[in-house]
Amino acid sequence: xxxxxxxxxxxxxxxxxxxxxxxxxxxxxxxxxxxxxxxxxxxxxxxxxxxxxxxxxxxxxxxxxxxxxxxxxxxxxxxxxxxxxxxxxxxxxxxxxxxxxxxxxxxxxxxxxxxxxxxxxxxxxxxxxxxxxxxxxxxxxxxxxxxxxxxxxxxxxxxxxxxxxxxxxxxxxxxxxxxxxxxxxxxxxxxxxxxxxxxxxxxxxxxxxxxxxxxxxxxxxxxxxxxxxxxxxxx
Numbered sequence: 258x259x260x261x262x263x264x265x266x267x268x269x270x271x272x273x274x275x276x277x278x279x280x281x282x283x284x285x286x287x288x289x290x291x292x293x294x295x296x297x298x299x300x301x302x303x304x305x306x307x308x309x310x311x312x313x314x315x316x317x318x319x320x321x322x323x324x325x326x327x328x329x330x331x332x333x334x335x336x337x338x339x340x341x342x343x344x345x346x347x348x349x350x351x352x353x354x355x356x357x358x359x360x361x362x363x364x365x366x367x368x369x370x371x372x373x374x375x376x377x378x379x380x381x382x383x384x385x386x387x388x389x390x391x392x393x394x395x396x397x398x399x400x401x402x403x404x405x406x407x408x409x410x411x412x413x414x415x416x417x418x419x420x421x422x423x424x425x426x427x428x429x430x431x432x433x434x435x436x437x438x439x440x441x442x443x444x445x446x447x448x449x450x451x452x453x454x455x456x457x458x459x460x461x462x463x464x465x466x467x468x469x470x471x472x473x474x475x476x477x478x479x480x481x482x483x484x485x486x487x488x489x490x491x492x
Contacts, residue, residue: 267322267340267344268340268341268344268460268464270337270340271337271340271341272457272459272460273336274333274337275330275333275337275459275460276330276456278333279326279329279330279333281410282333283318283322283326283329286318286321287314287315287318288316289426290317292313294313294314323475326449326455327460328372328373328376328377329373330375330459331371331372331376331409331412331413331459331462332369332370333371338365338416339359339360340368341363341416341418341427341460341467342416342420342463342466342467343359343425345463345464345468346467347466349467349468349471350467350471353421353471353474356421356423357420357421358420359420360419360420364419368412368415368419370414372408374403375408375411376403376408379404379405379408380401380404380405380411382453383400383404383415384399386400386466387400387401388407390441392472393460398450401446401450402443402446402447402450405442405446405449406442406445406446406450407440407441407442408442409440409441409445409446409462410437410438410441410442410445411431411438411442411448412441413438413441413442413463413465413466414430414434414437414438414466414469414470415427416466417463417466417467417470417471418430418470421470421474422467429470431480437469437473441462441466441469443459443466444463444465445458445462446460446465447461448461471476
């Protein structure tokens with residue numbers, strides 16, 4: 258049901274803005290990186306590197322892109338995510354849509370900034386491990402998934418929860434959603450690993466988060482066993 262939302266006009270608009278702004282950010286970062294390397298080579302008088310600045314910049318951008326595409330795309334989409342979440346709620350959860358409170362731009366920017374800072378901090382912290390595990394072939398991929406799954410699960414879940422909870426309730430939600438968010442983040446992180454599919458991963462993830470959140474609340478309201486977003490223990 259998450260994939261079926263992709264043709265929705267509002268969802269496509271979010272996808273377009275997310276990919277456009279992500280590409281623009283990486284393009285600017287690539288140019289800045291090239292100029293920075295060129296200036297360093299000239300300052301350090303590394304004549305043997307003359308002409309190789311572009312190659313070094315390209316290699317570094319590929320590495321940074323692989324590590325930071327997820328964080329950048331999710332942060333940007335966090336600002337526009339309301340369109341995806343609202344499209345899913347309009348079709349599947351109209352009662353929840355009628356009672357939601359749409360987050361302000363300030364709130365969306367705060368969540369996006371928090372997402373970027375967490376992703377940068379934990380991925381840079383784990384960077385030595387990523388590099389060491391390169392020799393294993395698959396070890397780095399496993400480490401990236403392990404680091405990013407809980408982060409992505411929180412980011413995607415908050416996109417939905419912020420529309421239906423105040424700050425106090427959000428703190429309680431974070432403290433009671435470990436299993437659901439980890440599963441959501443695991444699936445989403447794996448989607449980001451697949452070429453082409455990773456372009457759609459942000460909106461698919463947001464749609465999955467919307468379904469998971471509302472189904473969890475519905476099960477809680479009907480007294481079902483604790484498998485919802487609000488009945489698990491957190492990290």
